[in-house]
Amino acid sequence: MSLKVAIAGVTGAVGQEFLTLLKERNFPATEYKMLASARSAGKNMEFLGKEYTIEELGENSFDGIDIALFSASGTVSKKYGPIAAEAGCVVVDNSSAFRMDPNTPLVVPEINPEAIKTNKGIIANPNCSTIIGIVPVWPLHKTNPVKRMVVSTYQAVSGAGWQAMEELKQQVQEVLDGKEPVPHTFKHSCAFNCFSHDSEIGENGYNVEEMKMLNETRKIFGDNNIQITTTCVRVPVFRTHCESINLQFTNPITPEEVRDILSKAPGVKIVDDRINNHFPMPSEASGQNDILVGRIRQDFSIANNCGINIFVAGDQIRKGAALNAIQIAELLV
């Protein structure tokens, strides 16, 4: 049985994580094709003991390919996603291009794996902050519907790519050396600073990242009644997004019930040690597949014990992007 896999955007942060995970998980591909922009085309790379020459992504890149993992810009996905689908391969697209398209399933394997079956050649991978927030919320929502979520994020700079990590390193060193850091990737210096998420801001005052968390969650949950309000913030962390999530449920719920449900939930690991003040942190979630969940507490500001607070940390390059896409590819296989 042959299984040919193309990786579009192989040189990026998520593209590189695709390779790590394909290897780690023994993905059953028989052949790989490494694709990138003209800038990287022609470069040689090694993967699983084999030499590859990176090819420039083009209209004929997908002939004979079975699965294409895309991690490029929305513009690239919009152009080449349909071409790849037309060529007969299934695209798992990490961009926002098709996420809200009614004909494209938007999938988190722990939540709505069945949606994969409805694909017409393209399956969308949700936004990183969406995935990290909802993997632990879904099993609770299934048991006791969540009426409203209030979310504040603590997002790593690497959500904006490799160069943002380099910039954080450089700016931090500049500050330590007594220099004024100069921002490039972001509008503001990220060294020892927090700032509102760098995505575009709409008429209603919400940035694109915040709107994604609302709209994508409703689509993935198949529930347009769930209310969600979000504030997305960048923090000087290399990798792993954290989220402070306040949940209002339909019926009463206790922290013990939450712990019980989450201890059996896939993709979730409880880190909730009050005695040692040990809770989810980027330093421990980075490089992990699971979303860490802790600070599980009753929210006493909501009547009848219908409120719960949690704090989560998830590697946004792994489960927030590459891992989720590869889990989708595994379901396709």
Added chain:
Amino acid sequence: MSLKVAIAGVTGAVGQEFLTLLKERNFPATEYKMLASARSAGKNMEFLGKEYTIEELGENSFDGIDIALFSASGTVSKKYGPIAAEAGCVVVDNSSAFRMDPNTPLVVPEINPEAIKTNKGIIANPNCSTIIGIVPVWPLHKTNPVKRMVVSTYQAVSGAGWQAMEELKQQVQEVLDGKEPVPHTFKHSCAFNCFSHDSEIGENGYNVEEMKMLNETRKIFGDNNIQITTTCVRVPVFRTHCESINLQFTNPITPEEVRDILSKAPGVKIVDDRINNHFPMPSEASGQNDILVGRIRQDFSIANNCGINIFVAGDQIRKGAALNAIQIAELLV
């Protein structure tokens, strides 16, 4: 007219900020007394062109003193606060020792200055996160009572003192040099990491910082009905706490009304430039007296336009501690 002021804990982060602010604001003291623990006693220091020898805080430190600014541990305040009050001076205490004592006023000058009059020799200065969150919320609450607040904090390490700032610097350098950082002040490394607040955790799962924000706000607002739920988190920032605050009001309210009310509110500066993605940040709030407020948006997850989201940043050593105490002292004068 003579006005003798003692500073207890003058060598600490807040103690040093007291000096900066007393100078900056031309505080009308005629004489100062510099007090600290035995470790710093005997050291010489200069203030406003005069030489001082730091004295060890003791039972006779307050004879003839009019106002004592305390920024020491709760234990020190508990012991020496009543001794100072007994000696006839008014103590403005920055510790948590007397904040919830029914006989001690807990004061934010922009909110409840009249409470000062009820003092019996001690006035408590609220917790930094409490002050920073409620200075902008109070003018809104007065106009349209807040029913419920959901708060997530982004707290600077310097809330734990000077040594925490040094530790952040050192750990960041260690990470840049490829070494494993070793935590001292906190249980976890603060370099490129976020973690749950380092205060003790109670039976209900909330840490002391979170409980302070609830209990102190109710006392300062004189309103035991306001519901508040908080998640307190440390971020790798030297100075300035940020807070993501979700507000549920009694009556409908628009972002324009919020802007209008806050533009006239004391101690608050609106930084809410959507076009340039310019909102409150530690890099701009540090060293400022005002609390910066931005990301003012309708919360569409609450019915009838009764919800608002804001994001605030305030220098927790200034308005969150030293400035608020000195404003209280100014009212006393």
